[in-house]
Amino acid sequence: MVNLHQKFCKETFYDGKLVGFEPVYESNFNFAYDVVDELARLEPERRAMVWCNDKGEEHTFTFGDISRYSNQAANLFASLGIARGDTVTLVLKRHYEFWFALLGLHKLGAVGIPATNLLTKKDFVYRFHAAHVKGIVCTTDGETIQHVEDALPECPTVTVKVSVHGGRDGWVNFLEELKKQPQTFARRETAATDPMLLYFTSGTTGMPKMVWHDFSYPIAHIVTAKYWQNVVPDGLHLTISDTGWMKAMWGKLYGQWFMEAGIFVCDFDKFTPSYLLPLFQKYHITTFCAPPTMYRFFIKEDLNQYDLSSLTYATVAGEPLNPEVYNKFYEATGLKLMEGFGQTETTLTLFNQLGTTPKPGSMGKPSPAYHVDLVDENGNSVEPGTVGEIVLRTGEKKPCGMFDGYYQNPELTKTVWYDGLYHTGDTAWRDEDGYVWYVGRTDDIIKSSGYRIGPFEIESVIMELPYVLECAITGVPDPLRGQVVKATIVLAAGYTASEELKKEIQDYVKKQTAPYKYPRVVEFMDELPKTISGKVRRVQIRGDQNKK
Numbered sequence: 065m066v067n068l069h070q071k072f073c074k075e076t077f078y079d080g081k082l083v084g085f086e087p088v089y090e091s092n093f094n095f096a097y098d099v100v101d102e103l104a105r106l107e108p109e110r111r112a113m114v115w116c117n118d119k120g121e122e123h124t125f126t127f128g129d130i131s132r133y134s135n136q137a138a139n140l141f142a143s144l145g146i147a148r149g150d151t152v153t154l155v156l157k158r159h160y161e162f163w164f165a166l167l168g169l170h171k172l173g174a175v176g177i178p179a180t181n182l183l184t185k186k187d188f189v190y191r192f193h194a195a196h197v198k199g200i201v202c203t204t205d206g207e208t209i210q211h212v213e214d215a216l217p218e219c220p221t222v223t224v225k226v227s228v229h230g231g232r233d234g235w236v237n238f239l240e241e242l243k244k245q246p247q248t249f250a251r252r253e254t255a256a257t258d259p260m261l262l263y264f265t266s267g268t269t270g271m272p273k274m275v276w277h278d279f280s281y282p283i284a285h286i287v288t289a290k291y292w293q294n295v296v297p298d299g300l301h302l303t304i305s306d307t308g309w310m311k312a313m314w315g316k317l318y319g320q321w322f323m324e325a326g327i328f329v330c331d332f333d334k335f336t337p338s339y340l341l342p343l344f345q346k347y348h349i350t351t352f353c354a355p356p357t358m359y360r361f362f363i364k365e366d367l368n369q370y371d372l373s374s375l376t377y378a379t380v381a382g383e384p385l386n387p388e389v390y391n392k393f394y395e396a397t398g399l400k401l402m403e404g405f406g407q408t409e410t411t412l413t414l415f416n417q418l419g420t421t422p423k424p425g426s427m428g429k430p431s432p433a434y435h436v437d438l439v440d441e442n443g444n445s446v447e448p449g450t451v452g453e454i455v456l457r458t459g460e461k462k463p464c465g466m467f468d469g470y471y472q473n474p475e476l477t478k479t480v481w482y483d484g485l486y487h488t489g490d491t492a493w494r495d496e497d498g499y500v501w502y503v504g505r506t507d508d509i510i511k512s513s514g515y516r517i518g519p520f521e522i523e524s525v526i527m528e529l530p531y532v533l534e535c536a537i538t539g540v541p542d543p544l545r546g547q548v549v550k551a552t553i554v555l556a557a558g559y560t561a562s563e564e565l566k567k568e569i570q571d572y573v574k575k576q577t578a579p580y581k582y583p584r585v586v587e588f589m590d591e592l593p594k595t596i597s598g599k600v601r602r603v604q605i606r607g608d609q610n611k612k
Contacts, residue, residue, distance in 0.1 A: 066106050067299045068099065069286050069322040076432070081417060082291050085432045087283040087464040093256040095282040096134060096170035099321060110324060114300060114347055115160045117331035118339065122510060123160060130163060135249035136242045137168025141441035143245075144199070144236065148173030148254065151262065152199035152224070153191065155179045155208055155308065158246055158331040161228045161238055162307040163317070165201050175276070177262045179307030181208040188215035191264055192222055195471065196214035199224035204232055206333075256280045262471055263310050264576040265408045274471035275408045282318035284411040284465025288435050289319025291417045292404050297324040299350035304335070304358050310408045311382060315353050337361045355382030357402070359389050360527075364556075367396035379404060381412075383599065384502045386524040390424040403427050405502070407481075407488060409559065410434070410456070411465035414500050425524065426499040427492070434463050438494055443485060451493045451503050456486040474599040491518065508602055509549075510539035512547045517581055519602070525576045526569060526583075527550060531559040534590050536600045538583055543606045551583035552605050561588035 072093075076084025094238060103110060108128030116122040125133075146152060146364040152174055156162035162178075169176045177195060180202065188211060191197065197219070202209045204227050216222055227235040260279045264272035293315065295304075303315020320327050328349055330340065331349075334360065343349065352375055375397065381404040390401050404415035405427040413436060416428035428434035437445055438452030446452035458481070462468065466486065469477035480487045491503040503509070503518030510517040518538035526535045534554040539547035551569065555561060566586040573582040593604040 065324060066103075068102060068106075068324065068451070069290070070285050072098075072322070073286055079157040081285070081330050081419060082432050085287055087280060088258055089280060089283060090305045091256055092254060094170060094173075094251075094254045094279055095318060096167045096363065097251055099282070100134065100167060101131050103127040103321070103324060107324070111300075111326040112321065113160065113163065113327050113329060115329045115331065116343075116347075117158075118333070121455075122322045125160070125163075130167065131320065132165040132247045133242070134167035135247055137164045138171040138249045139168075139245040139546045140226075140236075140238075141165075141172055141174065141199070141224075143167055144226070146172060146174050146199055146224060148252070149175065149258070150178055151195045152201065153177045153179050153188075153197050154196075155181050155183070155200070155202045155212070156228055157181050157203055157205075157308070157333075158329055159203060159228055159307075160329065160331075161201075164242070165226075165228075165238070166317075169248055170254075171252065171421055173252060173258055175259045175262050176306050177264075178310075178312065179259050179264070180306065181206055182308075183208065183211065185211045185214040188212055189218050189472065190271065192219035194264075195262055196221050198222065199226065199240065201226040202228040202259065203228050235523065244469065246289070254279060259468070259471075261313070263408050273476065274473070275467045276469070276471045277470055280312075280464050281411070282322070284433055285314065285319030286322050287319075287431055288314055288404075289323045289325070291404065291418050292412055293319070293351050293353055293379050294418050295320050295323045295325045295351055299376075300326045300328050300348060301351045302328040302344075302349045302353070304340075304354040311355075311543035314381075314406070314411070319588055334361055335361070336529060337365050341365065341367075341370040341372070344375055345373070350374055351377045351379075353379040353381065355391055356380055356385045356486040357383070360386075360533075361429060363389060363392040378402070381405065384427075384520045384524075385425060386527045387425040388528045390422075396598070403488075405500075407455075407490075409486070409488075413454070413456070413488075419561075423495075423497075423499050426495075428499050429498050429500065433465060438500070439494060441487070443483065446493075448494050448496050451509075453490050453506055454488045454490045454492055454500075455486070457484060459484050505602075510537075510545055510547050510549055512539065512542070513545045513580065517549060521567055521577060522549060522551070522573060522581055522583065526553065528576075529569065529572060531556050531565075532569075533557075534592050534600075536602055536605055537583065538606050539605070540603050542584075548584040548586035549581060550587065550605075552587050552592060554589055 074086040104127045113125040113126045135389045166176045225235045228238045231237040256279045259276045263275045305311035378399045380401045385403045402416040406413045414427040416422040435457040492500045522537045533556040536552045540550045542548040593601040
């Protein structure tokens with residue numbers, strides 16, 4: 065253990081807690097060279113990744129391995145004409161080749177665009193045009209590569225095609241060609257301010273926005289891994305996410321390797337709790353992070369039949385955490401879920417810090433890496449107990465870890481980042497102890513009879529009912545009250561919708577919250593409409609209601 069992360073930040077503590085975080089890096093900082101290759105030089109046999117899949121295959125990669133494979137990937141991409149600043153889309157699910165490929169692109173100074181395998185032809189056409197994509201690295205398993213090929217005739221900028229998990233006519237076979245490449249790669253010129261990652265956000269309205277981060281971005285994830293996830297050098301960390309989502313950057317690469325820890329990757333197509341839970345014991349996983357949905361599935365299982373004793377810490381993010389999920393998981397494991405909040409545009413922004421006691425349902429307190437505030441519609445700070453929008457006060461300098469704007473679209477950037485404030489579009493309130501509690505998106509607030517009602521509180525109450533699997537709260541037009549609360553509910557298996565059940569839900573909410581918050585409208589559905597990243601599309605629910 066060399067504590068390499070300490071080289072790249074200055075940390076300030078008060079009463080044992082992190083209160084200040086300042087990045088320290090050279091103008092040519094590059095994670096692939098300065099962290100991965102340096103760890104490979106200092107501790108080449110240190111475990112970097114344990115990978116397995118649902119077919120019984122298993123690999124363990126050291127930092128020496130990762131350094132060599134990424135060198136070979138850089139050589140391969142260079143031979144295909146990929147250079148500094150070129151954009152390359154990666155659709156690689158949870159395949160270990162993702163890490164080789166992305167780090168190889170880092171070494172070239174190229175821009176990686178991780179993407180989900182759920183995309184279809186029209187999605188690829190839009191993304192290839194919008195980001196002027198030059199290369200595509202795509203898995204051959206499933207239908208995704210066919211969607212890519214269907215899109216390519218309309219996308220002349222894409223000239224490099226690389227396949228993973230098998231060959232395909234007209235495509236370069238990644239692993240076959242990788243073997244032919246030199247295992248060394250001379251450092252190339254890159255700048256910390258160069259674009260490194262580009263993500264298409266899955267907004268609930270409009271076309272996806274292109275968020276880009278520069279090469280300094282990984283440094284901010286030291287806070288993510290060390291002070292939120294409690295990742296330790298000899299531990300093994302699991303974050304549930306495929307590589308197409310930004311969550312993979314939070315939990316499957318940068319912060320964990322800054323901490324010299326191993327990451328655990330389970331390559332599966334369908335999340336199955338009964339398959340995943342035994343792996344904690346088998347591989348001695350020590351720290352874990354997942355969205356609340358995954359924990360909801362976990363607590364529906366009999367957790368007592370699984371050995372989770374290796375697990376020392378658990379975190380949760382991606383959507384608001386219902387207190388019911390927190391309590392059930394704590395009862396089963398003795399672990400308190402430590403919630404965090406951030407966006408594709410940022411790193412960890414609010415969180416329950418290591419060494420603190422969480423309040424179930426609260427996102428925690430502001431990260432020392434940012435100046436976080438809650439403001440009213442005029443940009444003025446609000447008092448404790450008052451709902452405001454979560455913003456970052458940036459002044460003239462962009463905080464490390466924050467996006468550099470929407471790619472090649474300064475006008476769109478100015479709609480959310482102006483007058484020294486970055487507007488997240490999320491609302492919350494702060495209690496007297498400084499803990500922040502999520503309310504909802506600014507466009508999700510329900511205004512009924514003069515009351516401002518956030519959807520999350522009501523959703524949390526309804527989720528306490530054992531027969532509710534999923535729930536979304538929206539406002540629907542009402543001639544008397546302006547809007548009324550509507551609950552759209554997916555029932556758990558074995559339950560049937562009825563008028564009696566509607567009334568039971570309404571009465572339960574009346575007893576648990578202020579009466580004006582109860583859902584006057586209740587609708588049952590087989591599934592909730594969601595974005596491609598799995599977030600509930602409340603805008604579609606509202607739209608469907610307005611059509612009726």
